Every structure is written in C-alpha cells, then in structure tokens.
Amino acid sequence: MISIAIDAMGGDHAPKQIVEGAVLAQKENPGLFKLFLCGPQDIIAAELKRLNYTASDIEVFHAPDIVGMDESPAAVLKTKPNSSLVACVALQKKGVVQASVSAGNSGAMMAACLMLLGRVGNISRPAIACNIPAKKPLVMLDMGANVDEKPQVLVDFATCGSIYAEKSFQLENPRVGLLNMGEEENKGPDVIQETYQLLKNSPLNFVGNIEARDIFSGNADVIVTSGYTGNVVLKLIEGFYELHFETFGVIDSESGRDFQEKWDYRNHGGALLLGLKGTGVIAHGCSDAKAISTAISYAHGFAKNKIAESIAERYTGEQA
Amino acid sequence: MISIAIDAMGGDHAPKQIVEGAVLAQKENPGLFKLFLCGPQDIIAAELKRLNYTASDIEVFHAPDIVGMDESPAAVLKTKPNSSLVACVALQKKGVVQASVSAGNSGAMMAACLMLLGRVGNISRPAIACNIPAKKPLVMLDMGANVDEKPQVLVDFATCGSIYAEKSFQLENPRVGLLNMGEEENKGPDVIQETYQLLKNSPLNFVGNIEARDIFSGNADVIVTSGYTGNVVLKLIEGFYELHFETFGVIDSESGRDFQEKWDYRNHGGALLLGLKGTGVIAHGCSDAKAISTAISYAHGFAKNKIAESIAERYTGEQA
Numbered sequence: 001m002i003s004i005a006i007d008a009m010g011g012d013h014a015p016k017q018i019v020e021g022a023v024l025a026q027k028e029n030p031g032l033f034k035l036f037l038c039g040p041q042d043i044i045a046a047e048l049k050r051l052n053y054t055a056s057d058i059e060v061f062h063a064p065d066i067v068g069m070d071e072s073p074a075a076v077l078k079t080k081p082n083s084s085l086v087a088c089v090a091l092q093k094k095g096v097v098q099a100s101v102s103a104g105n106s107g108a109m110m111a112a113c114l115m116l117l118g119r120v121g122n123i124s125r126p127a128i129a130c131n132i133p134a135k136k137p138l139v140m141l142d143m144g145a146n147v148d149e150k151p152q153v154l155v156d157f158a159t160c161g162s163i164y165a166e167k168s169f170q171l172e173n174p175r176v177g178l179l180n181m182g183e184e185e186n187k188g189p190d191v192i193q194e195t196y197q198l199l200k201n202s203p204l205n206f207v208g209n210i211e212a213r214d215i216f217s218g219n220a221d222v223i224v225t226s227g228y229t230g231n232v233v234l235k236l237i238e239g240f241y242e243l244h245f246e247t248f249g250v251i252d253s254e255s256g257r258d259f260q261e262k263w264d265y266r267n268h269g270g271a272l273l274l275g276l277k278g279t280g281v282i283a284h285g286c287s288d289a290k291a292i293s294t295a296i297s298y299a300h301g302f303a304k305n306k307i308a309e310s311i312a313e314r315y316t317g318e319q320a
Numbered sequence: 321m322i323s324i325a326i327d328a329m330g331g332d333h334a335p336k337q338i339v340e341g342a343v344l345a346q347k348e349n350p351g352l353f354k355l356f357l358c359g360p361q362d363i364i365a366a367e368l369k370r371l372n373y374t375a376s377d378i379e380v381f382h383a384p385d386i387v388g389m390d391e392s393p394a395a396v397l398k399t400k401p402n403s404s405l406v407a408c409v410a411l412q413k414k415g416v417v418q419a420s421v422s423a424g425n426s427g428a429m430m431a432a433c434l435m436l437l438g439r440v441g442n443i444s445r446p447a448i449a450c451n452i453p454a455k456k457p458l459v460m461l462d463m464g465a466n467v468d469e470k471p472q473v474l475v476d477f478a479t480c481g482s483i484y485a486e487k488s489f490q491l492e493n494p495r496v497g498l499l500n501m502g503e504e505e506n507k508g509p510d511v512i513q514e515t516y517q518l519l520k521n522s523p524l525n526f527v528g529n530i531e532a533r534d535i536f537s538g539n540a541d542v543i544v545t546s547g548y549t550g551n552v553v554l555k556l557i558e559g560f561y562e563l564h565f566e567t568f569g570v571i572d573s574e575s576g577r578d579f580q581e582k583w584d585y586r587n588h589g590g591a592l593l594l595g596l597k598g599t600g601v602i603a604h605g606c607s608d609a610k611a612i613s614t615a616i617s618y619a620h621g622f623a624k625n626k627i628a629e630s631i632a633e634r635y636t637g638e639q640a
Binding site for chain 1: 467500508510532533536537547549551552554555560562564568571575576578
C-alpha cells in the first residue's frame, strides 16, 4: 500500500484544515493509502481527537519545528531538519512513504525535495506542473520553479510533461504545445524560437505554438513555458476567477457550481514537482480540508502511476 | 477640430462594420471630430449610402489597395502605398489627420506608424499599450510589439505608460508596477530584476512588483511587462472570458451586462502605440461597429490629450 506524508503545520489554515483534509481523504478513499501527519505530536493528536478519528490508517510522526512562509529555503534545510515540512521528505527518502504533500513554504518544499530526493539522471531542473481544467485534461509547466531557462531546459520540461500526461491521462502520444505570442514558428523571444526548433526535431508529439487564448481549447495535452510566464498564467487565472466570484459569487446552477469547482484555486489539489526521484506535491497556501484531500489523491495517483520512476527511466535507465 | 483616419478595409468585418463604426462614432460624438475613411472610393460610398449617411463630417479618401492579414509588414509598406492602411498613416504624416485607426494587419500598422511617423527622440522601441478594465483605470504595456527587451527598454515603456496615465486618467503621479512572479525585488528573470533596480532609481512613482493575481486590484495605474508576457496576459484574459461566456452567456443582470461590457474583447477600443510621433490605434481584428466607434474615441482622446507630444517633450524637448 502507498504511504503519503503530510506537512500538518504548513499552510494558512494549518493544522486544523490539514488534519481534517487527511481524515477526509481517508474517508473518501478507504483502504487506498496510509497517511503520516508530520508535526508536533500533541497538536496533531488533539486535532485528531477533536475529529474523533482513531483509525490506524493515519499515523502521527513527531516533528516539532515549524517553518515560516518567508523563511529562506536553504536556512530551513540547514537549521530545521525536525520541521514538519522537512520530516515529510525525509520519511520519503527513508522509504517509509512514497510521496509528500505540503501547503507550506513552497520554496522550502522544492529545496527539500531537490536536496533529499535529488534530480533524476542528467535532467537540468525540476519543474512545477499544474493540471489546468481545460476542455481536455491538460498539464502545464513550469509554473514558477525556474527563471531564465535555456531551450534545453524547456525541452526537459516538455519530456517530463509528456510522460506525466501519458501516465496520468492515459494518452498514447500526448500533444505537446509551446506557449507563444503567435502561431508561426518565427514568433516570440529567441529562447522560445530555439525551443520550437528543438521540440520540432525531438521524438515528442510537438503540435507547435499555443497562444494564451487557446490554453483552454484542448488543442494540447501538455503546454510548456518558462517558470516566469507559467506563474503569470496561473496567477492571472486566479485573479480573473476572483473577479468573476466577486461579481457573481457561486452561480446557483449545475454549470455555476461546476465552474467554481474547476476554477476556484481553493479547490485545487496543488502542483506536482517533476524531474525528482520521488513524488512531491505543493498544495496552495490557502488550502482547506477539501483541497488537502485532493492534493493527497494527486500524490497517490502520481506515486501509483510511477511517474517519477518513468521519468527517471526515460532519462537514465535508472530506477528512481 | 481633430481629424482621424480609419482603415475602412482592415479587420474581419470590413468594410461593413468599419463604416458603420465611423457613422456610429459621429452620431455619438457630434461635432467632436472629422473622420476620413480610407479605402476604395466606390465600396465605401456604397456602404455610406446603405446607411443613408450624407453628412460632411465623414470624408472618403480613395486608397484602392487591400492589405492581407498575413502579409509581411515590410512588403506592405514597400508595395502598397495606396492601401487603405498605409493611406491612413500617410494622411497623418501630411498633417491632414491627427490620428489613425486600423483593425487590419497589426504588424503592418505598427510598421507604417514606425516608418512614416517615426519614434520620438532617443526612445528605444514603441510599445503597444492597452487599457485594462481593472478596479481603477489601468494601462498595461507592452502587449506584444516587442520581444527580448533590455531593461532600459522596459523603463522606456514605464515612462511612456506613466505619461499616458497622467494625461488619460488625470493622475498626478501615476503608480508604476512591474509584472513579476513574486513581490520581493530579488524575484523573477534577470531582466526583470535589473529593470526593478532601474525603476527604483528612476523619477517614476515605482510601486514595485505586481503579481498577475493583482493586475485587476487597482494597486498600480501602469503595469510594465515584456511584449511576450503582455501578449500572454491579454490573450489569456480573452480566453478566460470566452470560457465564462461559453458557460454562462451574458448574465442577465446589471452586473452581468457590466461584466460583459468590460471583458468581452469585442467591445474593446483597441491598443495604442506609445513612443511614436503621432497617434496610432490598433483595433482588434474582430472589431464590430461598436468596437470601431470606441477605438475612434480612444484615438480622439489620445490626440486631444497630446500624449504623443508629451512623450516627445519628456524624451527630447522636441515637439512631436
């Protein structure tokens, strides 16, 4: 059975919503996975007691230190090995769990995964990948882990995204698009134009440039972009949904509830780190119990589908 | 009185919607400006006749050649001086009109303005500026005229945007923000970090980084970004509005109609070219009569507020 570590103290609504999310995940997926809640023993135990949860499929792993949202990732790794966040990834490194989820300091989570789990083979940089609720399943990356990527780095993102889409969406030959400011191959910044040529000559199923207007259209299964632009895309979607919500609230109809379910970032399971020897999920800082439960399901699917292992095999032949 | 040239043959719905837009603009703003519709005399005359329009505040300027949406801007300038598009800017160059509007080939419009009107002083590159219907008036630039801008180019955009906001929104010291993937000054690509330092030490009222989630928040009057990212922002807003529209249509309430009015790009007046010796407006290719009428109002305001002249003065002391 797959085990997953959860940073019980990470996020705006920790520990209450995180512990509730773990309980919810177990209620919705009985017998599917075991969870380890990492954080101060007494605090987590009190939360579980409050929820009358006594089943053995949630275990508490004592990790008393707390990581602040603004702490430098390097400092966290150095000075807080007993923090709830680092403890999750350390459990994964030891093989106790197969995936980690944190809604805390995302830079620290990235650094912990990078340092403790490590990159696969000769992959240049890990990326943050997000599922976008487009007309067909879509994964987009990088959503903010990197800046100033060279073309080959973007090609690595495309390869990781393609393997992810293949395994997660059950697609044979995922269509890979490149976010650009026009459809023609001579459009865009130099780095994007060079990436276009590399992708065109790669074994990937490259379908060319995708304009931002067409992100949601279902014309690609994977969209590759720089971390800077990906972050702008992700946050702009949040901002525009927020405008919609401020204007209309949740519209009381099937499509209204569906729209909210899809686009309210509070419902999102979080982002996946691709290119690591293992499974790390960064949940949104404002995650509530439902979002945490979704993030746990993502982590489970990611570990079960052996996506990290598949990426490692593609890159090196080695087992992650 | 200000005169404005309109490319009657530019855009998906030309000449019908363009000529109707010119008529609408005159009906809504009687006595405010004179319009020159550029294009084949007989075609435009037939459209005006169809609309029973006989007033002398719309004149036809015969320009028989047509510019395709995919024609190379350089080729258009060289081979089609008698096209409806080039004729507009040529009339402006001669001083017959003070502004030009085209919903046609935007690259050709940019090139015509750049070659015939010219850049102001030592400004590096002209930019495309768009009004964004945020919580307070907001102008964003560059929205796609440039790629791979150096930091000083982005500072020029900021200066142009600041002057535009000052004149158009009647603000004393417009707040200039820089689109970035975090609020801290050490976030983002190298070019953005360098631009941050230049802006911090400039005479502009720089308010720091703005995340994409906060574009609509009213925290800045001007937001500066690269042409690539600006284009992604603009098209993503279009795409997300389209999703909203496909799901809900125009929601039948005051706020629903207001939301559509604001966010449906079909209603937008178009983009302004900043940094040129004159006024050029690029309307959306799919503009209908209402959008063209709005674009004409934009062009009028831009010319009346002498924004091009103010930018020229700031840069060189010369009169545009």
